[in-house]
Amino acid sequence: MRDVAVIGIGMTKWGELWEKSLRTIFVETALLAIDDAGVDRLDSMVVGCMSSGLFIGQEHLTSLLSDYLGKNPVPAARVESACSSGGLALRQGFIEVASGMSDIVLVGGVEKMTDVTGCEATYALGTAADQEYEGYHGLTFPGLYAMMAVAHMHKYGTTREQLAMVAVKNHENGSKNPLAQFPFKISVEAVLQSVLVADPLHILDCSPITDGAAAVILCPADMAKKMKKPVVRITGSGQATDTIALSSRKDMAWLESTHLAGQKALAMAGQKIGDIDLFEVHDCFTIAEIMITEALGLVERGRGGKAVEEGLTALKGKFPVNPSGGLKAKGHPVGATGVAQAVEVVKQLRGEAGERQVKGAKRGLTQNMGGTGGSSLVHVFEAD
């Protein structure tokens, strides 16, 4: 297996992009990554997108996006694992380069979510759950995560305020990210006073509906060195699946797939969790970030709430989590998120993160998750 480097990154401002279609959003973003990499060809494309079919009635993105990028006849793949489609695309691209199958691979993630109503978007996102035995009964994603929060609060005493603090921290970071959908600060009171979506989660506990894309260019590390680019390598990739239905999990207050994927990625990278300088994780809901920090081993099981309260995961804390603003402030165009996490980590490891730079960052980790934890993708990055 060859060493794999990220030599180009691209991301445009995320939000409700009324004037831009999915193909436009993707191509603009991909071009930024291609130009950043300075490459003139692509050997392969991997696109992560959860549900262009339900959101805009469009499938066959492999053809559409390679066409509009002007890259036909490049081989292309579109991968899906709900909200971890982006992370899965990253892994597939990584495998293609590491295996020697391709040299220059474009990995992109995109989602266009605002061409449907809020209820229709809720339905589309709900297809990440068990349609016949969760969705059929009226469950939504906020509903499922709310039940995880209730279980976690009951088991460990995690508080409503601690959940809100995750959102506050991520907005604090996001206010320093010019590409974020919501680049402003919020308070704990604002979270708790915002409208309830599924008790105990308020709207400000939930990541938003967003249009956006992110892209990276991968190539063998040797090629990157020859191109005189700052070399940031992907040193570890891990993936794990878990049951589709929340009710089938052994422990509903624990993310086993993240735990296993994290272990695999770190083992491949030859690192321990304590060696990592920053983390971009899947805070689709505030409770998710708390449970993810436990599953990755940043804190002891059950102590995720206390950790955010104590500032452990703040930008200047011991384990900076979501310096980009996370899904909460940056936005969550579902299929794009996993790739955007990689964009942020690479930016940080290149020292280009401006106001939200984690000082002296050498290693970063991304964790992207699908559904209520039915799939997890973890990648470890290191700057040479």
Added chain:
Amino acid sequence: MPNPSKYWREIPQRYRLEAGKCTKCGFIAFPPRLVCPQCGNRKFEKTKLVDSGTILTFTIIRVPPHQFEDQAPYAVGIAELDDGVRLTAQIVDCDSGVLKIGMRVRIEFRKIYEEGAAGVIYYGYKFVPA
């Protein structure tokens, strides 16, 4: 276009809680499956879930998916039935203050939703306080 086939296929589960019990390790699969997730065995015998249990977690959905628009807000929960199987369903006939982890529930046959005034009526199981 109505699609009754997806609903009709699950009727033995929706109406009668029919499940499969692994002949090797006793794992109860609801809905029934072809492969036991616990031991990998491929043989099951027919069984039925029991209709009473205890609530493990719950929430109240206030922003519903479009088919449930007129029902919001509604409570949903995961109960551990007395045979050890966990089930997800709405919790109804529940006054505020009664809904809590550990409450006992039993199963009742109820309407889940209708496809408008002219479409199919979907039935299934819900939890009521025992």
Added chain:
Amino acid sequence: MAGIVGYGAYIPRNRIKVEEIAKVWGADAPGYKKGLMLEEKSVPSPDQDTITMAVEASKNALKRAGIDPKAIGAVYVGSESHPYAVKPSGTVLAEAINATPEVHTADLEFACKAGTEGMFIALSLVQVGAIEYGLAVGADTSQGAPGDALEYSAAAGAAAFIFGKDKVVAEALQTYSFTTDTPDFWRREYQYYPQHGGRFTGDPAYFKHITGAAEGILAKAGMKPADFNYVIFHQPNGKFPFRVGEMLGFTKKQIEPGWLVSKLGNTYSASSPLGLTATLDISKPGDMILIVSYGSGAGSDAFVFRVTERIDEVKALAPRTRDLLDKNKVYIDYGVYAKYRRKIRKAE
């Protein structure tokens, strides 16, 4: 001898008081309460309908019957509020109780007596030996037009009876049906609410048919009112059953145990059937029970039952009718009632 092998009831928990309805329409609540002897009525939740209540009542009947549901050879659901105009309530019920596929099913309609019609058919099939067990359910989520007198009484409930020849808890000694064409109360297809003939629904309708069926069955059975421990009449309001009972020579004491209407409302096809389940709940071996239903259009079905020793083994196996009626109630106001009963016009 054939008879009832198992019986079960189901009543939704929501209640609305007469005063609450009268307040909205500026009507005379004390007048309704005194004149019709009505206090409150049951209201189905939005996720309940004739089918869901029929399923729960039937499950209760099965608990008392103690039989294999596959042995049920016929399933009849009588209602004037079947959820579908075309597609039987009976097939959903038969699937839900696991009686399919070897079973005959039909939906029945005859205003408020569709429940006892099913009982008559199921009993008859058992008597001739065509089936081993037959299930008959009367269930309704009746609608009363806003502001109309019937809005105060139109209620929801279900009663289920399993008939058979062995394990009988109440033997069916006699049946009788009295039918004429009398347009006292009706609903045309595609109409949301029924219409009625006002005072015409009294003497030429309710009273004529109930007395016709009661006198007919007493003559056929060679019995008189005093021979009965209990009598149940159809209950469109609180007054009519006592009035017709007096006309026929029955006492208040005989009527009271099965008289649910003042707290339940008129559950239409379940009205006299629920009166029967409530009576069975308190009956003793050897008791003689007369039930006379009434359905507008018009007709009455009458049955004479004699309670057996087995009644005491089954009473406690499922919820008692009076417990369903009196316990676990929740009161709603007219706004919630109108929302639940789809009386509010929503966007298309």
